Amino acid sequence: KQEVTQIPAALSVPEGENLVLNCSFTDSAIYNLQWFRQDPGKGLTSLLLIQSSQREQTSGRLNASLDKSSGRSTLYIAASQPGDSATYLCAVLAGTALIFGKGTTLSVSS
Amino acid sequence: KAGVTQTPRYLIKTRGQQVTLSCSPISGHRSVSWYQQTPGQGLQFLFEYFSETQRNKGNFPGRFSGRQFSNSRSEMNVSTLELGDSALYLCASSTRGRADTQYFGPGTRLTVL
Numbered sequence: 001k002q003e004v005t006q007i008p009a010a011l012s013v014p015e016g017e018n019l020v021l022n023c024s025f026t027d028s029a030i031y032n033l034q035w036f037r038q039d040p041g042k043g044l045t046s047l048l049l050i051q052s053s054q055r056e057q058t059s060g061r062l063n064a065s066l067d068k069s070s071g072r073s074t075l076y077i078a079a080s081q082p083g084d085s086a087t088y089l090c091a092v093l094a095g096t097a098l099i100f101g102k103g104t105t106l107s108v109s110s
Numbered sequence: 111k112a113g114v115t116q117t118p119r120y121l122i123k124t125r126g127q128q129v130t131l132s133c134s135p136i137s138g139h140r141s142v143s144w145y146q147q148t149p150g151q152g153l154q155f156l157f158e159y160f161s162e163t164q165r166n167k168g169n170f171p172g173r174f175s176g177r178q179f180s181n182s183r184s185e186m187n188v189s190t191l192e193l194g195d196s197a198l199y200l201c202a203s204s205t206r207g208r209a210d211t212q213y214f215g216p217g218t219r220l221t222v223l
Contacts, residue, residue: 031209043114043200044214051209089153096141096166096208100153 023090135203
């Protein structure tokens with residue numbers, strides 16, 4: 001059974017800091033891995049999608065990597081801003097279902 | 111393009127009642143998935159529909175059901191509501207459901223009293 005774990009559960013950093021969020025999964029048989037952002041009480045916003053054949057994807061200040069063999073992904077956020085404060089969720093696509101981690105809640109202080 | 115829309119946004123029901131939630135996917139998307147989000151369990155997959163057929167189902171009791179219409183709009187129904195059904199119900203759409211970006215709606219907040 002696929003399980004997704006995110007560490008840390010919460011993170012507080014000062015504005016401007018670079019940071020890394022971690023995601024691990026137990027079964028390497030995935031179609032892709034997707035990172036989402038969720039603001040309190042809201043839906044999910046897709047940030048990056050990495051296909052199983054890819055190693056990384058970049059969008060602006062965000063960079064996500066995927067190592068299927070070790071079952072790990074990281075989301076790198078450069079020069080963090082207060083507007084980055086949210087919960088970040090990692091999910092792997094197994095079949096047609098997304099399996100989510102519990103998320104990392106990020107707080108960026110000005 | 112308009113995003114995924116869900117109606118209603120908020121619902122309050124009592125135990126034993128039933129409820130129907132609606133999801134309109136992004137135009138051209140044929141796959142619609144439903145997820146339940148609770149503080150304790152996080153996000154859990156309910157089911158996925160593609161071209162009016164249920165392709166995948168999560169580990170939820172039979173009280174949870176869904177369907178998809180020919181225009182790709184989807185509904186989910188929960189019968190005999192329990193307190194534990196209180197959650198944020200999220201709908202996601204994608205073009206095919208595999209290897210595609212999933213786009214989520216704002217969710218329906220269901221409270222069962």
